[in-house]
Amino acid sequence: MFLRYLAPALLALMLASPALASQCPVDMGKIDAALDANTSLSAEDKAKVAALRAEGEARHKAGKHDDSVATLAQAKTMLGIE
Numbered sequence: 001m002f003l004r005y006l007a008p009a010l011l012a013l014m015l016a017s018p019a020l021a022s023q024c025p026v027d028m029g030k031i032d033a034a035l036d037a038n039t040s041l042s043a044e045d046k047a048k049v050a051a052l053r054a055e056g057e058a059r060h061k062a063g064k065h066d067d068s069v070a071t072l073a074q075a076k077t078m079l080g081i082e
Contacts, residue, residue, distance in 0.1 A: 024060040027072040028053060034079040041079070049075045 031053045035046065052075035059068035076082065 024056065024065060024068045024072065027069070027076065028057055028060075030081055031072065031075050031079065034076075034081050038079055045078060049078050052078070 031049065035049060035053075038046075041049070052071055056068045056072035056075065059065075059071060
């Protein structure tokens with residue numbers, strides 16, 4: 001009975017991982033574009049967004065895509081983008 005539910009859950013997890021991996025570069029591009037266009041942020045906030053973006057990229061390259069997406073989401077929130 002347990003295996004009946006385990007197999008679909010594992011399949012969903014395996015399919016979700018590549019989707020998260022491809023989300024990171026898209027988010028990084030959005031952050032880069034918003035940083036270039038956004039002049040209302042203070043220099044301190046821009047530096048923090050840039051640091052979050054760099055951390056997100058490092059996590060992406062390390063294969064930690066869930067962490068990368070979460071870190072990049074923080075930067076996007078600071079920039080007011082989706």
